Structure formats: structure tokens, C-alpha cells
Amino acid sequence: METSTSGSRVDGRGLEEFRTVFIKTRVLSQAKGSAYVEFGTSKVMVGVFGPRQSEVRLGFTDRGRVNCEVRFTSFSANKLAKLGQTQSDSLVAQAMQQALEPSVQLEKFPKAVFDVSAMVLEAGGSDLPVLITAASVALADAGVELYDLVPAVQLSKQAGQLLLDPSLEESGAEEGSLLVSLMPEPNEVTSLTVRGLWADSEMRDGLELALGACGQLKTAMREALLAAVEGEEDPAK
Amino acid sequence: MAATASSTTPVCAGDRLSASDAYEAGEGVYVRDGFLFAGVVGHKRIEPPPVEGGKPVLHVTTRGTQPLVPKPGDIVTVKITRVAQTTATALIVCVGRQALSTEFKGAIRQQDVRATEIDRVIMYDCFRPGDIVRAEVLSLGDARSYYLSTAKNELGVVYARSAAAGAPLVPTGWVTMQCPDTQTVEKRKVAKVGGGWGSATGK
Numbered sequence: 001m002e003t004s005t006s007g008s009r010v011d012g013r014g015l016e017e018f019r020t021v022f023i024k025t026r027v028l029s030q031a032k033g034s035a036y037v038e039f040g041t042s043k044v045m046v047g048v049f050g051p052r053q054s055e056v057r058l059g060f061t062d063r064g065r066v067n068c069e070v071r072f073t074s075f076s077a078n079k080l081a082k083l084g085q086t087q088s089d090s091l092v093a094q095a096m097q098q099a100l101e102p103s104v105q106l107e108k109f110p111k112a113v114f115d116v117s118a119m120v121l122e123a124g125g126s127d128l129p130v131l132i133t134a135a136s137v138a139l140a141d142a143g144v145e146l147y148d149l150v151p152a153v154q155l156s157k158q159a160g161q162l163l164l165d166p167s168l169e170e171s172g173a174e175e176g177s178l179l180v181s182l183m184p185e186p187n188e189v190t191s192l193t194v195r196g197l198w199a200d201s202e203m204r205d206g207l208e209l210a211l212g213a214c215g216q217l218k219t220a221m222r223e224a225l226l227a228a229v230e231g232e233e234d235p236a237k
Numbered sequence: 238m239a240a241t242a243s244s245t246t247p248v249c250a251g252d253r254l255s256a257s258d259a260y261e262a263g264e265g266v267y268v269r270d271g272f273l274f275a276g277v278v279g280h281k282r283i284e285p286p287p288v289e290g291g292k293p294v295l296h297v298t299t300r301g302t303q304p305l306v307p308k309p310g311d312i313v314t315v316k317i318t319r320v321a322q323t324t325a326t327a328l329i330v331c332v333g334r335q336a337l338s339t340e341f342k343g344a345i346r347q348q349d350v351r352a353t354e355i356d357r358v359i360m361y362d363c364f365r366p367g368d369i370v371r372a373e374v375l376s377l378g379d380a381r382s383y384y385l386s387t388a389k390n391e392l393g394v395v396y397a398r399s400a401a402a403g404a405p406l407v408p409t410g411w412v413t414m415q416c417p418d419t420q421t422v423e424k425r426k427v428a429k430v431g432g433g434w435g436s437a438t439g440k
Contacts, residue, residue, distance in 0.1 A: 032304065032338060049338075050304065050338070050339065051304050051305075051306050051338075051339070052338075052339040052341075053339070053340075053341045053342060054380070056380050056381050058380070059380050060377075060379055060380040062377065064306070105267065105276060108306075109304065109306045110306060110308075110377055111306070111341075111377055111380075111383075112304075112306045112341075114304070140249070140250045140277070140278050141278070142304060143277055143278075143279075143299045143303040143304055144277075144303075144304055145250075145265065145267070145276035145277055145303075146250040146251065146276060146277070147250075147251065147267070147269075147274070147276070148250060148251030148274075149249070149250060149251055183251070184251070185251045185252075185253065185274065186269065218251075222249045225249050225250075225278045226247045226249055226278070228278075229247040229278055229279060229280070230247055
């Protein structure tokens with residue numbers, strides 16, 4: 001196959017261009033808050049439940065907790081996966097929890113747990129940042145008090161180029177990857193995951209690209225949440 | 238009267254609202270580095286200063302109900318699930334006037350049932366399983382449950398059913414309730430809500 005020419009990708013995107021982003025809130029009636037997010041062919045659904053009482057075995061704590069659970073549907077990947085949570089699922093859930101916890105004002109919910117249930121409907125590459133983004137939108141939709149939203153993006157390093165929001169094929173051919181989740185307003189990174197070999201200058205360029213992309217993504221998240229709020233009566237009136 | 242200034246612009250969690258010397262932080266707002274930020278997605282609302290010369294209060298209000306957790310000092314509505322010799326176990330179903338999405342466990346200990354004659358409290362004469370009780374959250378308690386108190390006149394059983402007939406009992410005194418069908422008198426720690434008790438007896 002012909003290799004992609006410099007400055008463009010197989011799917012026609014520029015190096016620093018997102019796939020098509022679609023965010024919708026309030027998609028699950030039984031959840032306190034919920035969100036459906038698509039990044040190209042990556043499709044995830046997240047529901048937030050609770051607050052509920054913490055389990056006794058976890059002991060007393062005067063701060064709340066966020067409990068994340070991720071499931072991949074059996075039809076979400078090329079190879080049919082067996083049902084239930086595999087080891088990689090729980091690793092994804094842990095990474096998601098680490099990214100989200102700093103953004104929630106947990107001291108306002110002592111002894112309580114928020115359950116964030118996520119389902120990957122289609123795994124189209126870069127699933128973890130899509131999950132983090134969707135979970136943050138769902139928490140905001142649930143009315144949970146947050147310090148800021150948490151957009152998350154992933155980069156791929158490939159033949160000396162940095163690719164933003166890699167697709168499944170690009171992830172398969174990458175030399176290294178970088179995942180950043182960020183609270184844009186206080187400018188605090190909530191999680192950073194690096195794989196592969198990165199030179200210092202490459203890392204600096206990658207972080208700059210990722211932080212800029214998080215700002216763009218937060219704009220999309222914000223628009224989706226405000227669209228839902230504008231659709232209802234102002235309670236002050 | 239001048240209308241309260243209010244804005245219909247929706248704000249998102251994380252949005253910067255104003256400097257902290259212009260407004261006090263109300264519900265759904267937090268302070269960091271001298272600025273007020275929205276903590277939830279909703280509408281901004283400005284309240285006049287509560288004291289003369291004070292600053293207006295800035296709130297962000299959301300649709301529906303916000304996630305709620307019992308706090309010390311809250312008046313809660315609980316349902317008794319189990320009565321032991323020194324403790325009554327309960328499920329907290331409402332905080333104030335708002336129902337909880339999931340129940341939290343609470344416990345009313347013997348020493349917190351009433352303010353007088355603490356040593357002579359008999360739990361089974363104060364609560365029965367299934368009773369609806371108004372209580373106050375004393376503290377976060379332990380890992381298992383919140384500690385609740387009914388040691389005030391307006392706290393206690395507000396609804397109970399007769400053990401025999403199953404009919405709702407009518408409060409007739411501080412410690413008695415009567416079945417309207419069988420006239421049986423049962424003992425409870427009764428809450429004084431609204432006016433006095435039934436016409437049969439005075440206080």
C-alpha cells in the first residue's frame with residue numbers, strides 16, 4: 001500500500017486534527033447523569049450512579065470516592081471477547097478513575113461512592129481518552145460538583161511525526177504513545193501515560209500538542225453540557 | 238421592590254465567574270486563587286447581601302436535584318429496620334425534603350433517643366421495625382452507619398402501624414400511640430409535629 005504523504009493521514013486528517021467528535025448527554029434515563037461520546041469509530045456510553053453508601057470493608061473515610069467500571073461489548077472489537085471484565089478492562093478502569101478523581105469535589109460527599117459505569121460499544125482506537133472525556137461529561141451532567149471538566153487526548157509517535165487522536169490502524173503502527181488528561185482551567189494534568197521511547201524534545205512537542213488539543217476538546221464538552229441546560233427552564237425564573 | 242438581579246446565561250463546571258472580592262460563594266460555587274468558579278452545570282443566580290453592607294451571594298443552580306449526602310445537623314427521615322437492646326438500625330430515605338436516590342444506613346443509639354431519663358430508655362418501647370422516624374444526624378458515625386438522634390420534642394416516630402391490625406397508629410402522647418381499630422395503646426417515642434395530639438388527651 002502507498003504510504004501516506006507527509007502532512008496527511010490515511011483518513012485524510014491533518015496531523016493535529018481530531019476525528020469527528022460527537023457528545024450527547026442524558027442518554028440513560030435510569031442514571032443520575034450519562035453521556036454518549038463518539039470519536040470517529042470509537043463509541044462509548046457512560047452512566048453515573050449514586051451517591052451510595054461505601055462498603056464497610058473499605059473502612060471509614062471522610063472523603064467520597066469514585067468507583068469506575070468499564071466493559072467492552074462482545075461486538076466492540078474485531079476478535080470476539082469473552083464476557084465479563086478481563087484484566088485489561090480493570091486496568092482501563094483504574095486509569096479512568098485516576099484521571100477523574102482529582103476533578104471531583106469529593107470532600108462534599110463524605111462516606112459516599114459514585115459509580116461510573118462505562119461501556120465501549122465500538123473500540124476504534126484511543127478508547128481510554130474517549131472514556132475519560134465521556135465520564136467527565138457524565139459526572140457534570142449528574143450535577144456532581146467538579147473543579148473542572150477533564151478532557152483527555154492521546155498522541156501517537158510514528159516515523160518522526162506526532163499524530164493526534166490516532167485511529168486503530170495508526171495505534172497499531174505506532175512507535176510510542178502519549179495520553180494526557182487535563183483540567184484546562186487550573187491547568188492541572190490529572191494523568192499522564194507514556195509508552196515507547198521519547199526524546200526530550202519530542203516529549204515537549206507532544207505535551208504542547210496534547211495540552212492544546214485538550215483545550216479544544218473541552219470546548220466541545222462544554223457546548224454539549226450547555227446545550228442540555230439551555231433546553232430547560234431557568235429555575236430562577 | 239427591586240427585582241433580584243439574575244442572569245439566564247448557563248455556566249459550565251470549571252467556568253470562572255468573578256473575583257472573590259465581588260461576591261460570596263454560594264451553592265455550586267467554589268473559590269480558588271481569589272476567583273469564584275462554577276462547580277456544577279447550571280444557571281447563575283445572584284442573591285442580595287444577607288447582611289447590610291455585605292457582598293451579594295453568587296449561586297449556580299442545576300436542574301432537578303443535586304447529589305445529596307447526609308451531613309451532621311441535617312434533619313432526616315428514616316425507616317427503622319432492626320431494633321436491638323441498645324441500638325435501632327435505620328435506613329435514611331430523605332434528607333430534609335429531598336429523597337435520596339439510594340439509602341444510607343443510620344443508627345439511633347440508646348443514649349440518643351431522648352434528652353431525659355437516658356438511663357431508663359427501653360429501645361423496644363421507642364421504636365419498632367417499619368416505623369417512619371424523623372431524626373437529626375449527629376455525626377458521620379463509623380464505616381457502617383451515621384449516628385442519629387431523636388432527643389428533641391419534634392423528633393421521633395411520625396408514622397407507625399399497629400402490630401396486630403396493621404392500621405396506622407394515632408399519636409396520643411409523648412410516648413403512646415393508639416390503634417383506631419382495636420384501641421390498643423402501643424409505646425413509641427413520638428414526634429411532636431404540627432399541632433398537639435388527638436382530642437382524647439391533652440399534653
